[in-house]
Amino acid sequence: MVRCWKHSEAGLEDPQSMHCGPISSSRVPHKVLWCSLTAMLLIVIIALSVTAHLGLQHKTQSSLQVVRIPDHMGDLINQTALIDKHNSVVTYSVTSHVNYTSTVIFDMRHGLVCYKPDNQDSCFLRRMESLDYENVQSQLNKSEQQVRQVWVVGNQTEKHTEFLGVLPGSRVEASTLQEPLQSLCQQASVYWTRRSDGPGKQRLIYFCIDICFPSNICVSVCFYYLPE
DSSP states (O other): OEEEEEOOTTTTSOTTOEEEEEOOOTHHHHHHHHHHHHHHHHHHHHHHHHHHHHHHHHHHHEEEEEEEEEOTTSOEEEEEEEEETTTTEEEEEEEOTTSOEEEEEEETTTTEEEEEOTTSSEEEEEEOOHHHHHHHHHHHHHOOSSOEEEEOOGGGSEEEEEEEEEEEEEEEOGGGSOTTHHHHHTTSEEEEEEEESOOOTTSOOOEEEEEEETTTEEEEEEEEEOOO
């Protein structure tokens, strides 16, 4: 393709001078290069903005609470509560004086409580009840963007004991659970439990997990195996 354009040695003073010839392509690569650099810069700016937004969103959605609790034997244990407001999940990590750490997840979205003792390859499930929803909601409402440390004073704390019977024939495949329960129990045997008044004289308590809530209520959850 041939194109004609005006040209004058004197600059713009001679508009009558014309020149015909092939279009020069020397400026095309420069234009393409500048367009590419501009697009890349725009992509980088967008990516950084999205990353910063997600980071800020994560900080506002999760917080950590640290609690020191006397267990049922009177020994102090450490409890941390990771509060995920976005997913309505509170994850407790309870470390006893013998350095055993148990994990308890309250999943409001799916209405489940999951217990995972650190010293055994088992998870135990139960359905959330009205009091569980109240306790978890109080955690979500009081969550902050920084770590909070709370000391639980024995004579100012209301304490309860709950008994859960493990149903041996109610094993659940971990792959059928939703997150975050699936990740917690993926290498463990999962069983349903049933609330009861106690194991009775013929059954021994298997283990207990102590959990404290912002309402200044501490619950010692004790497990035992029911007959098949």
